[in-house]
Amino acid sequence: MKVKDIMKRCRTISEEMNVMEAAIIMNKHHIGSLVVLQEDGYETMLSGIVTERDILEKVTARNKTPSSILVRDIMTKKVITIGPEDYIDDAVYLMIQHKIKKLPVINKDNELVGIITSTDIIANSSEVGEFYMFE
DSSP states (O other), rough: HHHHHHHHHOOEEEETHHHHHHHHHHHHHHOOEEEEEOOOOSSSEEEEEEEHHHHHHHHHHOOOOOOSSSSGGBBOOOOOOOOTSSBBHHHHHHHHHHHEEEEEEETTTTOOEEEHHHHHHEEEEEEETHHHHTT
């Protein structure tokens, strides 16, 4: 199975958004991450990813005010990505190797086309499957 077969549409935000706004979007859509994009006038590029864990460790646990901190200050900047034509096994390998749970999917034109998460992989696993996850 390929990444494109199970990837989902991802929500994106600007790195200029504050952490409170990002958390509201995550909560509203019941998601654990947002892909951060930066526009340079000519093109939009992937610049990071912000996760619930980033907010917890870098804001909440340090007793900082979410509305006063920008996403760019807490996001993970070195983003590991995968292609839509790559195999799910490759995604699993990258997640284990880098100890991450989310992989933005970038096509060969360097465009963001989706995201794949460890939950997506588990839900589509022939050994586990959705039936067992939501029983």
